[in-house]
Amino acid sequence: MxxxxxxxxxxxxxxxxxxxxxxxxxxxxxxxxxxxxxxxxxxxxxxxxxxxxxPVPVLLLLALLGIFTWIATQTVFGRRIYAVGSNLEATRLSGVNTNRVKLAISALMGLMCAFAGIVNTARLAAGSPSAGSMGELDAIAACFIGGTSMRGGSGTVYGALIGALVMASLDNGMSMLDVDAYWQMIVKGSILVLAVWIDVVSGSNRR
Structure with missing residues (x-):
């Protein structure tokens, strides 16, 4: 499909x-x-x-990957998301309702968080208010590793998925090696800093 x-x-x-x-x-x-x-x-x-x-979560992930790739590359809304991320003021002066775009993005993010909570609860057969805490570092690092620029206006959905696979593999590998939790956070934070540094350096070279 x-x-x-x-x-x-x-x-x-x-x-x-x-x-x-x-x-x-x-x-x-x-x-x-x-x-x-x-x-x-x-x-x-x-x-x-x-x-x-x-697994059903993988099928759901692939379906969402196809849907959001289509939205990002083939729709006006997707182009406006890139434009808002690239230059908010220029996009607003071009006649785009930037507040509406940001509200729609926040609503989509909330919907994806709800999906994640449902999948996690179904997988563990239990729910916890603290589930997913400290996952923000993994999410941000996955986006940067996948090619998303911290300046906005560039990046792909499948790139973020590749970054998420890298972070999940890293988590799984360190857990199998019995690495302490604080060292895992240090390693992931170092990877995030490296990804941001590469983005800054490549952006400076482009200018």
């Missing part, structure tokens, strides 16, 4: 760029991108099948 969605979005993006007489990358690049994404998805599904099937 995600493979077909990616292929459809790629074809639609090419058609839109041709219609507005914008530069279109060679078709082989798009084919390689779609085929590569399909191969990764196929390997991912095959790996999970060997462990008893794909």
């Amino acid at each position: 995600l493979f077909l969605l990616l292929a459809f979005l790629t074809i639609r993006q090419r058609a839109n760029r041709q219609r507005y007489q914008l530069r279109v990358v060679p078709i082989w690049q798009d084919v390689v991108k779609v085929v590569g994404a399909g191969a990764i998805l196929a390997g991912f599904v095959a790996t999970l099948d060997r462990y008893g099937g794909i």
Whole structure:
């Protein structure tokens, strides 16, 4: 399903760029991108099948990945999100209701937090008010590792997902090595600082 969605979005993006007489990358690049994404998805599904099937949270995650990637890249609302993050005042002067965009983003964030709480409660068969505490560091680090700029206006949904996988792998590895909790926080904080430093350096070079 995600493979077909990616292929459809790629074809639609090419058609839109041709219609507005914008530069279109060679078709082989798009084919390689779609085929590569399909191969990764196929390997991912095959790996999970060997462990008893794909868990429901993973299916929910993939569905949300497709939906929000489409929103970010193919809708006016997605373009406005990038514009607000890049330059709030210029976006407001362009006639965009920036307060409404920020309110919608906050509402979506609350909805995703609710989904996370439901999934966590279903997985543990118990609910706790403190569940997810100190997860902000992981979330912010995942975004920066995935290529989101601290200045705003750039980043992708799948990049944030890759960053989240990196942070989850790091958490799991340190837990298996029986690393103390405070050292885990130091390591993750150091990774966050490094990611921000790389973003600042690359931004300075672009200027």
